[in-house]
Structures are given as C-alpha cells and as structure tokens.
Amino acid sequence: MNKALICGVSGQDGAYLAQLLLKKGYDVYGGSRDAQMSSFTNLVRLGIKNDIRLVSLSINDFRSVLQTILRIKPDEIYNLAGQSSVGLSFEQPVETLESISVGTLNLLEAIRFSELPIRFYNAGSSECFGDTGQLAADETTPFRPRSPYGVAKAAAYWQVANYREAYQIHASTGILFNHESPLRPERFVTQKIVATACRIAKGSKETLTLGNIDIARDWGWAPDYVEAMWLMLQQDIVNAGDYVIATGKTNKLKDFIEAVFTSLDLNWEQYIDIDQSLFRPTDIAEGHANPVKAKRQLNWEARYSMQDVAREMVEARM
Numbered sequence: 534m535n536k537a538l539i540c541g542v543s544g545q546d547g548a549y550l551a552q553l554l555l556k557k558g559y560d561v562y563g564g565s566r567d568a569q570m571s572s573f574t575n576l577v578r579l580g581i582k583n584d585i586r587l588v589s590l591s592i593n594d595f596r597s598v599l600q601t602i603l604r605i606k607p608d609e610i611y612n613l614a615g616q617s618s619v620g621l622s623f624e625q626p627v628e629t630l631e632s633i634s635v636g637t638l639n640l641l642e643a644i645r646f647s648e649l650p651i652r653f654y655n656a657g658s659s660e661c662f663g664d665t666g667q668l669a670a671d672e673t674t675p676f677r678p679r680s681p682y683g684v685a686k687a688a689a690y691w692q693v694a695n696y697r698e699a700y701q702i703h704a705s706t707g708i709l710f711n712h713e714s715p716l717r718p719e720r721f722v723t724q725k726i727v728a729t730a731c732r733i734a735k736g737s738k739e740t741l742t743l744g745n746i747d748i749a750r751d752w753g754w755a756p757d758y759v760e761a762m763w764l765m766l767q768q769d770i771v772n773a774g775d776y777v778i779a780t781g782k783t784n785k786l787k788d789f790i791e792a793v794f795t796s797l798d799l800n801w802e803q804y805i806d807i808d809q810s811l812f813r814p815t816d817i818a819e820g821h822a823n824p825v826k827a828k829r830q831l832n833w834e835a836r837y838s839m840q841d842v843a844r845e846m847v848e849a850r851m
C-alpha cells in the first residue's frame with residue numbers, strides 16, 4: 534500500500550486530496566501543527582477524519598519534519614501547509630515567509646537527508662506571476678510577485694527547482710490559480726460573497742462589504758485541482774517539474790457576484806458596499822492562465838467553470 538503524507542491536511546486542498554488518495558487506496562497520514570487540538574472540520578465534513586492517521590507536524594521545525602519522515606517513510610509528500618491568505622500576508626509578512634519558504638526548505642532538506650525515494654509535491658501559486666496584463670501565464674512566464682505571499686511562494690518554487698536539479702529529487706511545483714469549493718473559509722472572496730448572499734436570500738438585512746471588485750481571476754474547482762497534484766507525482770522522473778493548473782478562462786469578480794446573486798433571484802447591485810480599507814497595498818488586476826502543459830503532459834483539464842463553481846458553492850449553503 535502506498536503511503537502519502539499530506540502537510541496541511543486540515544485546509545481545503547488537504548481535505549480533498551486526502552479524500553482522493555483514500556479512494557485510490559493510499560495509507561494517508563495527515564500533518565497538522567497540533568493534531569490533538571485541531572478540530573479538522575473539513576475532514577469531518579467529508580466524512581474521512583477517522584480514515585486518516587493524524588500526526589502533529591510543524592514544517593517550520595526541522596526536527597519535527599525529519600522525525601516524521603523517518604518514522605513514516607512515505608512514498609509521497611504533499612506540501613500544502615503554510616499561510617494561504619494573500620491578504621493576511623501583508624499583515625504577517627515574516628510568518629508568511631517562514632511558513633512557506635522555510636517550511637518547504639525543511640521538507641526538501643529532510644527528504645534529501647533521509648535518502649528515501651520520496652516524491653514531493655509543492656503547492657505553488659499564480660501569485661508568483663504578479664500582474665501579467667492580458668498575457669496568459671505558463672511555466673515559462675517570469676515571476677514578478679506583488680505580495681509577501683507571492684514572494685514567499687516564489688522562493689519556495691526556486692528551492693524545489695534547485696533540489697530537483699541538484700539532488701535528482703522527484704519534486705514538482707503546481708502553480709495553481711484560484712480554486713474554490715464549499716470548504717473555502719469566508720476570508721476568501723468567493724465564500725464571502727456566497728455566504729453573505731445566502732444569508733440575504735434567507736432574510737438577513739445585511740450588505741456585502743467588499744474591497745476592489747474590478748479585479749479578474751481564473752477561478753476553478755478545488756477537487757479538480759487536487760487530481761492534478763496527484764498526477765504530477767505519477768510522472769516519470771524526467772517529467773517531474775512545474776505545471777500551471779487553471780481553467781484557462783478569466784472572469785471578472787463582478788461576474789462571479791452576479792452569478793451567485795442571480796442564482797438566488799437577487800439583484801446584486803442593491804447589496805454591495807465598497808470599503809477602501811479592504812483594498813490591498815498592491816493587488817493583481819487580472820490573472821490569465823495557459824494550462825496547456827498540464828493537458829499535454831498530465832492529460833489533466835479543469836472540468837468545472839466559474840459558473841459551475843458559483844452554483845456548487847451556493848447549493849452547498851442553501
């Protein structure tokens with residue numbers, strides 16, 4: 534039986550990936566900073582909490598990483614741990630850099646030290662590209678991050694690339710564009726919109742207070758994206774590398790808002806408030822992606838459009 538260790542199992546992607554690997558027959562170990570204290574609500578919601586071997590693991594602490602790897606001897610490690618909010622990274626830049634960049638380095642260094650044939654997936658991000666204007670970013674597009682989060686993800690990306698070249702480790706970074714689901718917390722804009730709209734539809738007298746709604750993103754469906762992570766680690770070592778994962782379609786945030794409110798028979802323009810304090814010091818105006826390498830190499834394609842994502846998220850709440 535293949536053994537997989539998911540670092541950051543309590544988050545949206547960790548939970549869906551655990552579900553996928555269990556279905557594929559893996560023995561799944563789930564790492565979380567304090568496994569005794571965490572309630573693992575996402576795992577409970579998917580009904581898989583009791584099927585996962587939960588372990589306390591702080592990827593910022595090399596001793597903790599090394600001991601865990603030597604004890605479990607996993608075939609595959611998925612690094613989904615660390616700060617995930619771009620907005621919060623402006624408030625907590627040091628924690629962001631440490632949890633993402635130092636955390637990834639600790640994992641790579643422990644894999645190298647263990648001399649085990651472990652395959653490694655690293656959660657990268659389209660935030661690394663920064664603003665590419667109308668250009669659809671692919672694996673050759675230079676990074677110009679515009680947030681502490683993007684800077685930290687870019688550093689982790691280069692660490693992975695270096696360990697792959699220098700030590701022939703089977704290591705890949707998935708450069709994932711935005712991907713959403715009912716497990717998204719309200720800190721992210723899609724769930725904030727869906728949760729507020731659903732409350733209004735049920736009679737709440739609130740407004741939806743947002744920051745910059747003139748942005749555009751490539752929004753996909755998280756359960757689709759965890760399949761791409763797994764596929765990267767099933768490649769021959771020559772194809773271990775970096776992959777842009779996205780739908781290839783960009784939508785305005787206003788279109789997402791409209792899709793959600795219209796599905797609830799509401800006119801969104803009546804309920805929106807703009808709060809300048811929610812604007813980020815620097816933001817990405819539009820994100821465009823070209824995921825053709827993933828299609829060609831992994832035979833992976835996004836199945837859900839932005840409209841499908843909006844519908845599924847609303848249905849899960851109503």
Ligand SMILES: C[C@H]1O[C@H](OP(=O)(O)OP(=O)(O)OC[C@H]2O[C@@H](n3cnc4c(=O)[nH]c(N)nc43)[C@H](O)[C@@H]2O)[C@@H](O)[C@@H](O)C1=O
Pocket residue numbers: 617618619620657658659660709710711712720721722723725742743744745746748750786811812813816817
């Ligand atoms: C690829 C990338 O994807 C995600 O990062 P994100 O794109 O920052 O996601 P978000 O949902 O926080 O913001 C999207 C956009 O929406 C704008 N926006 C307006 N008004 C509000 C608002 O009220 N809240 C929030 N959160 N955003 C707002 C905000 O300014 C930004 O332009 C993470 O998964 C990350 O881990 C990741 O890697």
